[in-house]
Amino acid sequence: MTIVALIVAAGRGTRLGGEVAKQYLKLQGEAILTHTVRAILPHVDAVRVVIRPQDMALYRAATCGFDLGDPIIGGDTRSASVRAGLEALEPLAPTHVLIHDAARPFVTPEIIGGVIAGLQTSTGACPCLPVVDALWSDGFSGSVPREGLLRAQTPQGFSFPAILKAHRENTADLADDVAVARAAGLDVLATQGDEDNFKITTPADLARAEGKTGMDPRNG
Template identity: 50%
Template sequence: MGGTVVLVVAAGRGRRFGGDLPKQYHDLAGRMVLRHTLAAFATNPEIDAVRAVIHPDDRQLYDIAASGLALLEPVSGGASRQDSVRLGLESLADLAPERVLIHDAARPFIDAGTIGRVIAALASNPAALPVVPVADTLKRGLDGFVSDTISRDSLFRAQTPQGFRYTDILSAHKAVIGEELTDDSAVAERAGLAVTLVAGAEDNVKITTAADLERARRLFDGAGEIRTGSGYDVHRFGPGNGVWLCGELVPHQAGLLGHSDADVGLHALTDALLGAISAGDIGHHFPPSEPRWKGAASDQFLAHAASLVAARGGRIVNVDVTLICERPKVGPHRARMVARLAEILKIDQGRISVKATTTEGLGFTGRAEGIASQASASVWLPR
């Protein structure tokens, strides 16, 4: 397989958190904490696969948290976090990834920037640790009094995901079975691996106590942002008697050439949605080199992009598609196109715009060599 696989460690019982329900399954802005974490990785184009390590008693809860996400089958953890990580790493042997990222389930605010920096660092280092500098003054205490002030120079707070070359960290974990080290970078250090530091993020906090969860809820309550993405697509005319545009078959004296059904409107809009959530492009999710997408209906591409928005806890605010061609005329079919897009995206038609324009006889569209489309999409995402 190669590539990058993420292990989300979710087998803990959260003793410091208290209560009967492990912290990773508590509600956070309408979704389980674990759901936020899994979705952040499952929708990231730099990640090839995601596997959770869970407690065997939590399978029903996990299935709720993971519903609708493209994930590997979870595996059971061990008696300690270190055991759970090792078991998760061993379960990846058949996949043989090049890189593995190990992340705490209770860090739901992980961002794409931190993930990208960790992966980039592994190109030239065996291990990478995201950190933030210590900002507070540090004191050492003795018998209830300050005994020393500690310099905070060169001191950092460690975060996850911590990244490693797979074979290195698997060997390192096997070598320390029975010991209790503080985190996976400590395991790597014990094995003599050089761990490079990359910038973490202040928001990438770990939920450890009930008070932490309340603070996380306040961050989510009313907190969100509008993201905008754009897309563009072109297809050449070829033999046929109709073209697919925005999910509708429009009669025409030619067809459009493409690996799938060549629906320029849906392709541009798919890229716009993927761009709004920083999830790559249509070619990454549906490579034209794969035979299964030959002649495929493009509505499934757009539905997939919409599902990724939902997986991030987001919602589509509005979409706008412009079809650029001399022929066929779009006006008579516009209402049906809007209705079809609303059906695929599961949003109100009032949030959808389909327009058409010509290039006044200029360029390849003016010469009737093909059709182009540009699209924009706005989505709301929780911070």
């Protein structure tokens, strides 16, 4: 297996707000992206990061301690950023790719190991958690059964040739790469997710991340 991690960091963090895209806010004195790269690097053969062109200086500062090579320029949607990243990885010809959100800095060795183990037997693997809250639609008119529902996290791992082909054939803006894989008929195995592997999306998530590290990222 040759495994490359593709970290997508080309979003602008609209829901969190602020001048600087969320992946460059600091936790414990280091950019969220720095934490994410450090968490994943020991488990893979190489890491490449997808960024916005205007964030080049922030990217350099966040990754200067690592030997990652040039970043890849992303697109207007997450799907477009992943697709650009996969195209850029093609010359490396990895057997597998782990596609991970820069905004999930608390990914653990257990989650990554579970996904890689899943790829021994499945074309795709995705860390998942069950839904625990009651679900309702249309202002409490319809109760939605939660049995069988999964919350998908990242890293989502795939056979590299299979997910590259799936992305080339499907340029819709889908929620994640499992959606692209399933639309192409690929098998995806659910592996163990972790509540701590949350995506920093809203100000409340940022406060939760600060609580885990004991630091205010705005003063980092």
